[in-house]
Amino acid sequence: MQAEQAYAETGMLEETQEEKIEKFAKMAAPTVVAIGLGGAGCNVITWAKERGITGGKTVAVNTDANHLRITKADKRILIGEKLTRGLGCGGYPEVGEKALNETANDVIKEISNANIIFMVAGLGGGTGTGSIVALAEALRSKFASSSFPRLLVGVVTLPFDVETARMAVAKKGLDRLKSACDTVVVIDNNRLVKIAGNLPFREALGVANTTIGKFVKGITETITTASLINLDYADLRAIMSGAGIASIGIGEGMGEGRVEQSVEKALNDRLLDIEDVTKARGLLIHVAGGEDLTLYEVNHAAEIMKRSLPPKAKIIWGARVDKELKGGVSVMAVVTGVESAFLRKREKRLGPVKLW
Ligand SMILES: Nc1nc2c(ncn2[C@@H]2O[C@H](COP(=O)(O)OP(=O)(O)OP(=O)(O)O)[C@@H](O)[C@H]2O)c(=O)[nH]1
Ligand SMILES: [Mg+2]
The missing domain is CATH 3.30.1330.20 (Tubulin/FtsZ, C-terminal domain)
Structure with a gap:
């Protein structure tokens, strides 16, 4: 009888230890959100959502309702509906910025619990450029005094050389983004075309989206799921916080x-x-x-x-x-x-x- 009781107690003890481990493991697991802004950003998020990112949430944001409709994400948000009526920004980043500000609370609510926030956009257009900068700056100031560990990572493409008018917009956007993010991963669409060879334009964009998608998916899964060799959040912080380009x-x-x-x-x-x-x-x-x-x-x-x-x-x-x-x-x-x-x-x- 005594032995039985002792056994039962041990069993209970073991159970509480198990529960404790589960609870702490859950608390210690970093949470990751990947948010795409504008056309290019949403295309990358669709790629990621279709393949699945274990341990990561996907969010898509656009002023363009038609594009948002064909985008796949865990959460889709139409921004600046009063300003743009769901019709896009027509290449004006100042409109993209205002659109984000109009709907900022809805967007921030979806991502603010994450330890790592990947913000993805193609620089040079209106929605992506304006809204990624506005979002990064809003997050930076909102969380300035918070002790919750957060890493803000921008992931952006630079315009093709033929898009000359977009280059200045992209440059300005990148400068502001660099100041607001811990790291901005920059992908030059021109380099990509060279590497991808003589692919037709659409397919070259597809290569870009796959590359960016793989980057976000790879890091997220190695951080949030059991891997051969785990990446650790603290390590990632050490090389990515305040690291520029x-x-x-x-x-x-x-x-x-x-x-x-x-x-x-x-x-x-x-x-x-x-x-x-x-x-x-x-x-x-x-x-x-x-x-x-x-x-x-x-x-x-x-x-x-x-x-x-x-x-x-x-x-x-x-x-x-x-x-x-x-x-x-x-x-x-x-x-x-x-x-x-x-x-x-x-x-x-x-x-x-x-x-x-
Ligand atoms: N890598 C990649 N780049 C893209 C893609 N689509 C567009 N781009 C690049 O991203 C830049 C911005 O384009 P979009 O994302 O379509 O523009 P937007 O942010 O939606 O802006 P508006 O349509 O003006 O509101 C373009 O100038 C291209 O250089 C894409 O699917 N993949
Ligand atoms: Mg667009």
């Missing part, structure tokens, strides 16, 4: 030498030209592979990457198994705290921006 590269490989191939591509096919990699503040390496991915390969990828960075740069890495990558490996390299020669050159050519 970041450049990203993604490489994929198959068969023999797949790790070397992928790393080489991820380092060479950067989606933003960066000035001096030796000044980089940090490197995030993310390795995904099919079920045959080995720890040796993951280690090897990290070793090769380390050699190309200054010894003082902080390096963090994560790895996941992705069942869809049968026999393949995908490596993502995010270099933070960099300067872009490309951006500076454009600045010279444009002179001081007076628009907006």
Whole structure:
């Protein structure tokens, strides 16, 4: 009888420990939201929603009701309905900014519980440029005195060279965004076209959206779900908070030498030209592979990457198994705290921006 009672008590004790572990694990798990603004931003969110981001919530925001209707997201929000009547901003970022401000509370309510907020937009248009800047600035000032850990990450594309009129708008938007976010991951659509080869325009955009989607999905899942090697929120903060501009590269490989191939591509096919990699503040390496991915390969990828960075740069890495990558490996390299020669050159050519 005594033994039975003791057993029952032990059982109860074990149960409470289990419950405790569950409770604390839930509390400790960082929450992630990816929010797309404007046409390009919503297209990326649709990509992510269709493939699913385990552990992350997707939100889509636009002034364009028609585009929002075909966008897929956990939550869709039409912004600035009084101002634009659901018709878009026609390329005017000041309208995009006002539209966000009109509906700011609805948007902030959907994302303010997250530890990591990815804000995605194509710079150069009206809605994306104006609303991403307004949202980042609103979040920055709203949470200035909050002790809740938050990381604001902008993920934006730069206009194609042919979109000359949009370049100045994008530049101004990026400057403001940089001041409001912890890190802005910049993807130059021109670099992308070069890397993607002679793809038709629509398909090249598709490549861009896939790349950005993979970045957001990869980081979110490695942070929120059990992975081969977990990325830890504190580590991510260390390389991303107050880190300015970041450049990203993604490489994929198959068969023999797949790790070397992928790393080489991820380092060479950067989606933003960066000035001096030796000044980089940090490197995030993310390795995904099919079920045959080995720890040796993951280690090897990290070793090769380390050699190309200054010894003082902080390096963090994560790895996941992705069942869809049968026999393949995908490596993502995010270099933070960099300067872009490309951006500076454009600045010279444009002179001081007076628009907006
Ligand atoms: N990578 C990528 N870039 C895109 C896509 N669509 C547009 N862009 C780029 O993003 C810029 C902004 O375009 P949109 O996102 O359509 O513009 P918007 O923010 O909706 O602005 P308005 O339509 O003026 O209200 C364009 O100038 C292109 O350079 C896309 O699907 N993928
Ligand atoms: Mg639009």
